[in-house]
Amino acid sequence: MTHYKLAFIGFGNVARALARLLLRKEELLKSKFDITFSATGIATGSHGFAVNPDGLDLLKCVEITEAGGSLDELSTKPVSNSIEVIQNSQADMMFENSPVNHTTGQPAIDHVRAALELGMHVSTANKGTVVHGYRELTTLAESKGHKFYFESTVLGGSPLFSIFRETMPGADLVSFQGILNSTTNIMLSRMERGEGFGDAVKYCQSIGVAETDPSADVDGWDAAIKVAALVTVLMDTPFTPQQVERKGIREITPEMIAQAKAEGKRWKLVCSAEKAGGQIKASAKPELVSISSPLYSMNDSTSGVAFSTDVLGDYSIVESEREDMVAGPIPTAYGLFADFVNAAKGG
Secondary structure, eight states: OEEEEEEEEOOSHHHHHHHHHHHHTHHHHHHHHOEEEEEEEEEOSSSOEEEEEEEEOHHHHHHHHHTTOOSGGGOSSOOOSHHHHHHHSOOSEEEEOOOOOTTTOTTHHHHHHHHHHTTOEEEEOOHHHHHHHHHHHHHHHHHHTOOEEOGGGSSTTSOHHHIIIIISTTOOEEEEEEEOOHHHHHHHHHHHTTOOHHHHHHHHHHTTSSOSSTHHHHTSHHHHHHHHHHHHHHSOOOOOGGGSEEOOSTTOOHHHHHHHHHTTEEEEEEEEEEEETTEEEEEEEEEEEETTSTTTTOOTTOEEEEEEETTTEEEEEEEOOOGGGTTOSHHHHHHHHHHHHHHHHTO
């Protein structure tokens, strides 16, 4: 039985869903994978910091933060920032889930670098670490004999990156097209059913999939950085969201929705990239899709992407909504959970 000490940098909706998932799967981890775990460090943006190498009460930490309390009282060491939590947690694996910085990837890159330098595996849902630090962090992880995984950065828990890494070695990705931002897809679907843009935004905020400031979603930044992450990793070409042709959905009106519906079409925030002649052209922008498009039937929180490679033609991954976890954090949390299991297995 191998015991893993875990550090959580960022303890928002996704990280707390991961904590609950780890606790729910605790017996399975023991019986099937010979893994036990304890949380030894947690850093939050607004609920303090806690370190205890002997183990924190993970469920209590979830309950305290959800009640608006502070974790400081649980700490057995004086820590006042995320790096100190990483340094003092004595963790074997760190989950990095701090807010995304689309421009620089910081401070998440520093968090991942610090954890890898200290000999930890790392799993992250932070797209900035991939877009702005993929090669550096991957090289560092390899030099330390540890894993830098990021399955949750695009399409939540769907095994997108690992499919290419493990089951499609040597395949050359030529192009992809998909819906990568489920929040805007929910908004457009609700507008198609007669709801105004403002009300659709408020709904997404009410279920926790849009922030108080929804600009990252509605202005296309989240979609653009996901496109950049796919290009960076799967096309092996450094790419930033600023290089993606980007346009959000603010200008989509109820009249445009109605006209499209009358023509048997739908507006979707389409993410795509194509490699040709050594150049990559990428975009994240609203497009009309017809009923013949695989994107047409991706409504509400459903998302997915179709890949074209030089050896297999088209290959698609679709993450469909389920009534008990519509657009919630559980699929993303599962991606982090799967990264943990794979890192522990040495995969």
